[in-house]
Amino acid sequence: SFYSWWQLCLGNNRCDCLPQVSKRCAVIGGSGFLGRHLVEKLLDRGYSVSVFDIRQSYELPGVTFHQGDLCDKQALLSALKDVSLVFHCASPAPSSDDRLLFERVNIRGTQTVIQACLDAGVQKLVLTSSASVVFEGTDVKNGKEDLPYAKKPIDYYTQTKIEQEKLVLEACNKPKGFLTVAIRPHGIFGPRDPQLVPTLVDAARQGKMKFIIGDGTNLVDFTYVENVVHGHILAAEHLRADSPICGKPYHITNDEPIRFWDFMSEVLVGLGYPAPRFHLPYTLVYGLALLLLLLTWILRPVMSFKPTFTPMRVALAGTYHYYSCEHAKEHLGYKPVVSLKEGIARTVASYPHLRRGA
Ligand SMILES: NC(=O)C1=CN([C@@H]2O[C@H](COP(=O)(O)OP(=O)(O)OC[C@H]3O[C@@H](n4cnc5c(N)ncnc54)[C@H](OP(=O)(O)O)[C@@H]3O)[C@@H](O)[C@H]2O)C=CC1
Numbered sequence: 066s067f068y069s070w071w072q073l074c075l076g077n078n079r080c081d082c083l084p085q086v087s088k089r090c091a092v093i094g095g096s097g098f099l100g101r102h103l104v105e106k107l108l109d110r111g112y113s114v115s116v117f118d119i120r121q122s123y124e125l126p127g128v129t130f131h132q133g134d135l136c137d138k139q140a141l142l143s144a145l146k147d148v149s150l151v152f153h154c155a156s157p158a159p160s161s162d163d164r165l166l167f168e169r170v171n172i173r174g175t176q177t178v179i180q181a182c183l184d185a186g187v188q189k190l191v192l193t194s195s196a197s198v199v200f201e202g203t204d205v206k207n208g209k210e211d212l213p214y215a216k217k218p219i220d221y222y223t224q225t226k227i228e229q230e231k232l233v234l235e236a237c238n239k240p241k242g243f244l245t246v247a248i249r250p251h252g253i254f255g256p257r258d259p260q261l262v263p264t265l266v267d268a269a270r271q272g273k274m275k276f277i278i279g280d281g282t283n284l285v286d287f288t289y290v291e292n293v294v295h296g297h298i299l300a301a302e303h304l305r306a307d308s309p310i311c312g313k314p315y316h317i318t319n320d321e322p323i324r325f326w327d328f329m330s331e332v333l334v335g336l337g338y339p340a341p342r343f344h345l346p347y348t349l350v351y352g353l354a355l356l357l358l359l360l361t362w363i364l365r366p367v368m369s370f371k372p373t374f375t376p377m378r379v380a381l382a383g384t385y386h387y388y389s390c391e392h393a394k395e396h397l398g399y400k401p402v403v404s405l406k407e408g409i410a411r412t413v414a415s416y417p418h419l420r421r422g423a
Pocket residue numbers: 093094095096097098099100117118119120133134135136153154155156157158170174193194195196226249250251252253254259260
């Protein structure tokens with residue numbers, strides 16, 4: 066009957082049986098890891114997409130590319146023409162550790178993005194923030210969105226992500242018809258991730274993944290990229306003037322905290338490398354990482370090298386950092402669409418070139 070067909074549509078949370086209306090949006094940072102997954106899902110859902118990025122990494126029907134720096138308002142304006150919804154997921158890589166670059170792109174660049182959105186008449190801005198904005202290098206267990214921003218952020222990346230999130234949430238202005246929301250993912254992984262799995266495999270290939278930092282019981286969130294994308298699209302589609310989500314941040318996770326070292330071991334073993342086995346005290350490794358960092362600064366004029374174990378990575382590897390996504394469930398109707406087990410299996414299968422011996 067019509068009634069049961071309609072119930073089926075509503076139950077799916079999305080009506081696959083009705084034609085999708087064409088909608089136009091922009092993804093700033095759409096050439097990156099998360100950005101490209103987001104673009105692909107938006108196309109699936111009937112959006113046409115304008116990608117703005119400093120580089121173009123692919124071509125897809127339904128996508129218009131605009132290459133430029135987000136600090137350049139004029140360049141942004143041409144990408145935002147006729148766009149009512151903008152996703153901002155561009156950032157320099159956390160490993161770049163370049164304070165001036167982070168300040169220029171994440172702070173001043175985000176101010177430019179907001180101004181360009183206002184000038185172009187954009188109605189909704191969805192920012193990709195990070196759950197790390199509340200992380201100070203000590204345990205966070207089931208952290209909710211009301212935790213204060215980190216007073217001592219662990220690095221420049223986190224420091225500028227805090228400023229960026231504040232700017233976007235404060236720009237939310239219902240009378241002006243400009244609505245904003247921030248998604249705070251944590252530990253995104255999945256096919257084409259340039260960071261987590263490649264760094265891990267690189268360390269394993271150099272024989273550096275034999276050790277577990279600390280007792281190995283610390284729980285952490287790792288979030289499959291499609292769940293992060295799902296959270297972004299739900300936020301965009303729930304962002305209306307009468308919605309409680311305006312000007313608010315939302316944690317998006319897999320809702321399955323896992324021991325940091327179990328996750329690392331599953332990925333490593335899946336790719337044919339041995340799992341880490343020997344324990345090292347957390348404070349010892351953290352101290353060594355600080356020493357190594359100091360050495361890179363002292364030696365910078367004569368030689369440059371990038372240590373695998375930075376203080377930031379050691380802090381992330383040896384502490385609890387998992388977050389509650391109850392607010393996203395309540396306000397956005399969020400529920401992870403891919404389990405951790407399935408996400409790890411898909412990720413491992415997507416990296417044949419990183420397998421041991423390949
Ligand atoms: N990966 C993770 O675990 C997490 C990521 N995040 C956030 O998610 C977002 C996406 O991250 P992810 O996909 O991993 O990162 P990527 O580096 O893969 O994607 C970011 C994209 O933005 C581009 N970009 C950088 N600077 C500029 C600029 N000035 N103007 C235009 N484009 C620029 C990058 O280009 P190029 O590569 O050339 O620099 C890249 O294409 C970021 O905001 C990040 O802070 C949050 C939590 C966890």
